[in-house]
Amino acid sequence: MTMSRPIIGMTMGDGAGVGPEIIMKAMDDQAVYDNCRPFVIGDAKILERAGSVLQSKLTVRSISSPNEAQYVHGVVDCLDLNLLPADLPFGKVSAEAGHAAFMYLKKAIELANAGEIDAICTAPLNKEALHKGGHMYPGHTEILAELTGTKDFSMMLSAPKLKVIHVTTHVGIIDAVKMINPERVYKVIRLAHETLQKAGYDQPRIAVCGINPHAGENGLFGYGEEEEKVIPAVERAQKEGVQVVGPLPADTLFFRTTRGDFDIVVAMYHDQGHGPVKVLGLEAGVNITVGLPIIRTSVDHGTAFDIAGKGIADEQSMKEAIRQAIELAPKR
The missing domain is CATH 3.40.718.10 (Isopropylmalate Dehydrogenase)
Incomplete structure (x- = not known):
């Protein structure tokens, strides 16, 4: 042994x-x-x-x-x-x-x-x-x-009750929005799915954050980033049998995940994902590089x-x- x-x-x-x-x-x-x-x-x-x-x-x-x-x-x-x-x-x-x-x-x-x-x-x-x-x-x-x-790699933060994987990390917010595209979002959804499957989750429940407040609220906020950059990736993964939903408003999504609605959140940029994990306590979070x-x-x-x-x-x-x-x- x-x-x-x-x-x-x-x-x-x-x-x-x-x-x-x-x-x-x-x-x-x-x-x-x-x-x-x-x-x-x-x-x-x-x-x-x-x-x-x-x-x-x-x-x-x-x-x-x-x-x-x-x-x-x-x-x-x-x-x-x-x-x-x-x-x-x-x-x-x-x-x-x-x-x-x-x-x-x-x-x-x-x-x-x-x-x-x-x-x-x-x-x-x-x-x-x-x-x-x-x-x-x-x-x-x-x-x-x-x-x-x-x-293809991504940063995953793991804390008790909350796992978050990032589409972009160490870049400025304006650059992050430019870097987000359907291909990258799709790859991160797949990385989340495969990483959790290896860790023993049969069918991981994945939720994807919107880029704008209220996930754009049907074009009310932003310039259609959700429709252009996020939705095609979610739909592509869904067609392949991945259990993924989104884009969802980030302001409530992290709470819903800690409550047990989802196994992992796909965050669009650094602070969107890091903030909620760090609120849970700096000593609780672990940074994992996935895709390596x-x-x-x-x-x-x-x-x-x-x-x-x-x-x-x-x-x-x-x-x-x-x-x-x-x-x-x-x-x-």
Whole structure:
């Protein structure tokens, strides 16, 4: 039975943020080891520093490949890329921390592509630091897509009672409306359907948000975006047997979904989907990249530079991200 526990590679994220602390806090939980074989891809000395901030009893052990890991509670195995200085300042944007965060993720993707790990669970990176480090991506999702050669992907946020998948994410609102088209909406509906089916939903109930208030109210608001961009996609998916409805007014749809009317919401742009999930509590949400050939989950919060190094960051989102990685990982 123990051999069926998935191997989870956890990336340390930005070493100047709360990532190392929330990883050390999460790894202190015996239940994590009962359900998976976790190790960290990062810098051992930064994890050790986080441990001392937390007055943790855990030992950090440097390894050079996953097959050296022991996966025993009390010892945090770290695939040590040794990229950061031991005295990296807490809470400061730095090019070296941004570059290191990229390299941890790149290594994790290589291991996942080679079948050496079953899922990737990421601690937060800082976009400004990432860019300073020479990696011009909007975030984790786009790096994962490029390095796995994935064209159709989407960000899914999962919280208790609410799952949301996004048609567009890190772009301005005017650009988002331009980018929404029937093909993209259709692909995201299909991604929602297939992801939930893999997770055990027989016939997932999918609801699609409108772009405008009241989903345009039959042309009263907007310039016919719903008719042009959303309705053709919904009808196409319905013809294929997908249980999908919409476009529906976003102001009531999220409430209806938490009540149990639907299994997942297709949101049109970043804040339309992120706002409702974050109202449920930052510690509850998990960010999942769907459409990739590998499983990737993440905390749904940032690097929290303002509290880094204080030992007070909440690890619940990290633990939930690990739990969902275990749930979604292919079974060995």
